[in-house]
Amino acid sequence: MEIAEKFKNVFEPELLNEIKAKAKLVQVKEGDIILDIGQTVKIIPLLIKGILKITRADDYGKELLLYYVHSNESCAMTFTCCMQQYPSEIKATAESDVEFLAIPIGVMDEWLAKYPTWKSFVMRTIRNRFNELLGTIDQLAFQKLDERLVTYLKEKSKATGSALINLSHEEIARELASSREVISRLLKKLENDNKLLLYRNQIKLLQAF
């Protein structure tokens, strides 16, 4: 399994062997929902390839982007959820084609006690995520929507490694829990400031960004 190569610097050899034995390789296509709100967490995903989008929905279906999970990472929420088998508060969607190792939650306790590298991996991803989440909370509380939009676009282009963003205003609005008209107006403003160019279903970020 070449997959284990990815983690060979993170985990000790015995743990890698256990992962090989217990984990299942899962591949999903772009747009697939890996975990929906209300479902119970049955596995822990270790990302090999691609990006997962983690969102939270409000009572009437509007989605708010929480964070992305990149490769070589795992989702912190699943750690906390799975320990006590709570239903998920979040939704995980494949942002691109994704490959991950599915680790059954049963081994969590055992591994935590047995493997120091596993424990620190878990702790590290929780800590990182917690810090990131603090950042998003700051944004919601203190930043204006236009600033949020700018950070969103930056993140997006970083995630795809491209200055072109293929999203409609509608989709962006949904992710920021705003409305299409407002996003259109803000984007228009950014275009007038020569920060980007607008097309149909596509936005091109300029250097000035």
Added chain:
DNA sequence: ACATTAAGTGATT
């Protein structure tokens, strides 16, 4: 050419 969907805009709260 026509229907559908995305984007732009002014007015209202």
Added chain:
DNA sequence: AATCACTTAATGT
């Protein structure tokens, strides 16, 4: 900043 109502522009069939 959100929503409504309406227009204009782009795209698919």
